[in-house]
Amino acid sequence: xxxxxxxxxxxxxxxxxxxxxxxxxxxxxxxxxxxxxxxxxxxxxxxxxxxxxxxxxxxxxxxxxxxxxxxxxxxxxxxxxxxxxxxxxxxxxxxxxxxxxxxxxxxxxxxxxxxxxxxxxxxxxxxxxxxxxxxxxxxxxxxxxxxxxxxxxxxxxxxxxxxxxxxxxxxxxxxxxxxxxxxxxxxxxxxxxxxxxxxxxxxxxxxxxxxxxxxxxxxxxxxxxxxxxxxxxxxxxxxxxxxxxxxxxxxxxxxxxxxxxxxxxxxxxxxxxxxxxxxxxxxxxxxxxxxxxxxxxxxxxxxxxxxxxxxxxxxxxxxxxxxxxxxxxxxxxxxxxxxxxxxxxxxxxxxxxxxxxxxxxxxxxxxxxxxxxxxxxxxxxxxxxxxxxxxxxxxxxxxxxxxxxxxxxxxxxxxxxxxxxxxxxxxxxxxxxxxxxxxxxxxxxxxxxxxxxxxxxxxxxxxxxxxxxxxxxxxxxxxxxxxxxxxxxxxxxxxxxxxxxxxxxxxxxxxxxxxxxxxxxxxxxxxxxxxxxxxxxxxxxxxxxxxxxxxxxxxxxxxxxxxxxxxxxxxxxxxxxxxxxxxxxxxxxxxxxxxxxxxxxxxxxxxxxxxxxxxxxxxxxxxxxxxxxxxxxxxxxxxxxxxxxxxxxxxxxxxxxxxxxxxxxxxxxxxxxxxxxxx
Numbered sequence: 001x002x003x004x005x006x007x008x009x010x011x012x013x014x015x016x017x018x019x020x021x022x023x024x025x026x027x028x029x030x031x032x033x034x035x036x037x038x039x040x041x042x043x044x045x046x047x048x049x050x051x052x053x054x055x056x057x058x059x060x061x062x063x064x065x066x067x068x069x070x071x072x073x074x075x076x077x078x079x080x081x082x083x084x085x086x087x088x089x090x091x092x093x094x095x096x097x098x099x100x101x102x103x104x105x106x107x108x109x110x111x112x113x114x115x116x117x118x119x120x121x122x123x124x125x126x127x128x129x130x131x132x133x134x135x136x137x138x139x140x141x142x143x144x145x146x147x148x149x150x151x152x153x154x155x156x157x158x159x160x161x162x163x164x165x166x167x168x169x170x171x172x173x174x175x176x177x178x179x180x181x182x183x184x185x186x187x188x189x190x191x192x193x194x195x196x197x198x199x200x201x202x203x204x205x206x207x208x209x210x211x212x213x214x215x216x217x218x219x220x221x222x223x224x225x226x227x228x229x230x231x232x233x234x235x236x237x238x239x240x241x242x243x244x245x246x247x248x249x250x251x252x253x254x255x256x257x258x259x260x261x262x263x264x265x266x267x268x269x270x271x272x273x274x275x276x277x278x279x280x281x282x283x284x285x286x287x288x289x290x291x292x293x294x295x296x297x298x299x300x301x302x303x304x305x306x307x308x309x310x311x312x313x314x315x316x317x318x319x320x321x322x323x324x325x326x327x328x329x330x331x332x333x334x335x336x337x338x339x340x341x342x343x344x345x346x347x348x349x350x351x352x353x354x355x356x357x358x359x360x361x362x363x364x365x366x367x368x369x370x371x372x373x374x375x376x377x378x379x380x381x382x383x384x385x386x387x388x389x390x391x392x393x394x395x396x397x398x399x400x401x402x403x404x405x406x407x408x409x410x411x412x413x414x415x416x417x418x419x420x421x422x423x424x425x426x427x428x429x430x431x432x433x434x435x436x437x438x439x440x441x442x443x444x445x446x447x448x449x450x451x452x453x454x455x456x457x458x459x460x461x462x463x464x465x466x467x468x469x470x471x472x473x474x475x476x477x478x479x480x481x482x483x484x485x486x487x488x489x490x491x492x493x494x495x496x497x498x499x500x501x502x503x504x505x506x507x508x509x510x511x512x513x514x515x516x517x518x519x520x521x522x523x524x525x526x527x528x529x530x531x532x533x534x535x536x537x538x539x540x541x542x543x544x545x546x547x548x549x550x551x552x553x554x555x556x557x558x559x560x561x562x563x564x565x566x567x568x569x570x571x572x573x574x575x576x577x578x579x580x581x582x583x584x585x586x587x588x589x590x591x592x593x594x595x596x597x598x599x600x601x602x603x604x605x606x607x608x609x610x611x612x613x614x615x616x617x618x619x620x621x622x623x624x625x626x627x628x629x630x631x632x633x634x635x636x637x638x639x640x641x642x643x644x645x646x647x648x649x650x651x652x653x654x655x656x657x658x659x660x661x662x663x664x665x666x667x668x669x670x671x672x673x674x675x676x677x678x679x
Contacts, residue, residue, distance in 0.1 A: 033213055147180070169418060174444045176448075236586070238483065251548075274566065274569045289356070305382040360405050386439045458492075461494060471608065485517050507561065591614075615668045619656070619664040
């Protein structure tokens with residue numbers, strides 16, 4: 001086999017200027033790298049951590065194939081360089097899509113090679129100006145396969161088979177390119193380039209617009225949980241979530257000054273309503289890039305933070321990565337090359353209330369500079385919780401080819417920005433001795449979880465349609481390895497506080513929010529309140545939405561929502577147990593039914609129910625006017641109605657009441673944490 005190079009550590013195939021490397025990378029897992037011109041092979045690990053070589057991996061050289069077996073997965077490579085992955089000799093998990101001319105024997109056919117005049121290869125490297133490549137990886141479609149994960153997309157599809165997904169970051173879109181297959185494997189596209197993936201009925205195709213090599217990781221497992229844990233071992237797990245973060249978070253667009261914020265916090269305490277976190281949103285600063293409070297609106301931070309702490313409330317503060325060109329920060333960062341570069345046109349990345357450029361989170365110097373400012377003006381004053389907004393980052397025009405980071409062109413490395421933004425504050429706080437770091441971000445990439453990233457679903461619309469999208473997004477984010485996830489309860493854009501239709505949406509969203517990883521109220525409510533001064537010091541001022549507290553919507557809403565807050569408090573011991581699992585194994589908090597019941601075919605087909613941890617089954621109300629819905633109860637268990645205490649045998653679908661003040665929730669009678677659940 002002249003194309004196969006014998007190596008004790010990895011499988012190597014090489015022909016002319018093409019190379020293929022496959023090596024064991026964790027238990028039951030393999031890493032695949034391929035490209036052209038081996039001497040310039042790129043060695044970044046991207047989302048992966050280094051793992052020790054496993055002695056269990058076995059290389060076997062045959063006349064026509066070479067195999068690399070690592071536990072439950074085996075890679076087979078033929079002389080043409082085609083790769084297929086097998087669970088055993090009869091069960092192919094995934095194979096490259098090749099349609100090549102030439103003759104072959106029966107043995108090659110068994111491993112997926114087809115004679116064809118199409119002359120298509122499973123790996124395509126098309127040269128582009130500058131010496132790099134646009135890359136495609138093609139795989140055969142598996143009949144009946146279902147695919148999950150991939151991060152957060154604003155669409156209602158839980159099963160992604162048949163979908164085309166942009167591999168790029170946008171406001172409300174987070175590309176986290178890990179998928180879990182119903183065939184029993186997990187797949188990480190380990191490449192931060194802007195691109196696309198198509199999960200078609202006749203094949204799967206991954207694309208990277210600009211790259212030097214193809215890089216992916218694949219694992220095999222008996223259950224989704226086993227696959228998820230294998231992925232966690234090579235990409236990391238989140239810190240332990242702090243106890244306060246498991247309660248209720250109050251936020252709105254936006255508290256304009258210190259007295260306004262304290263008035264709301266005091267009112268929560270006066271009404272004896274549970275409140276764990278209160279948030280100061282954007283434009284509390286003099287200008288973008290100052291990274292400090294405007295002392296005219298926030299005159300006594302020490303007293304404010306001290307009072308909040310006496311009430312048992314943590315303070316979260318918004319940080320934007322934008323730097324206005326009128327600030328001292330801009331001049332200093334421009335001089336040092338710490339800003340995102342524009343390839344053509346004016347050096348402006350975003351024009352919201354100012355001409356601004358993003359700090360370059362891929363640049364170590366920029367990260368150190370921004371954290372230094374945040375430490376001095378926020379952390380040293382007692383702020384330990386940051387809202388890292390605009391984390392995609394949100395370019396005013398998503399011309400990805402027009403921007404460049406320290407790490408490379410955005411087309412080549414752009415998807416890694418939100419992870420490096422999270423790392424900026426994670427590293428800074430860890431250096432100060434903080435262990436339970438949690439920061440809110442609007443975007444993520446593979447591995448963001450290990451930097452304490454709590455991702456929320458962005459500036460979404462206030463509608464039931466949007467609510468349905470968020471359920472799919474949250475479940476797929478958990479599968480993709482981002483277990484800390486939340487939404488703006490009620491949606492962000494719209495929602496008139498006097499509209500009964502919005503009241504119903506808000507109630508249903510709140511009821512779902514109780515059983516979400518983080519329960520956080522936010523939104524830009526109508527009617528809007530314009531700033532008293534449109535400009536101050538020549539700088540445009542930001543409007544604020546209508547009130548967005550639980551008492552802002554009338555007595556009926558307040559009564560139901562108050563019950564939601566109290567219920568969340570009673571669930572804290574249970575949530576703590578879930579978060580400990582998540583900390584050790586990166587287990588999703590919101591779990592698809594097939595994650596808990598993979599052997600029951602029905603669990604792979606139901607998309608509007610989920611498990612909150614291992615013992616609670618939740619059936620949210622996702623349509624206006626619904627007061628009853630069907631609920632499937634998995635077999636092999638007895639299920640207890642959370643509210644009435646009635647018991648039901650599993651293995652049935654039943655119609656269940658859903659009055660405005662309740663959604664269907666069931667407790668597994670013999671659950672792992674049954675003893676600490678209410679009732």
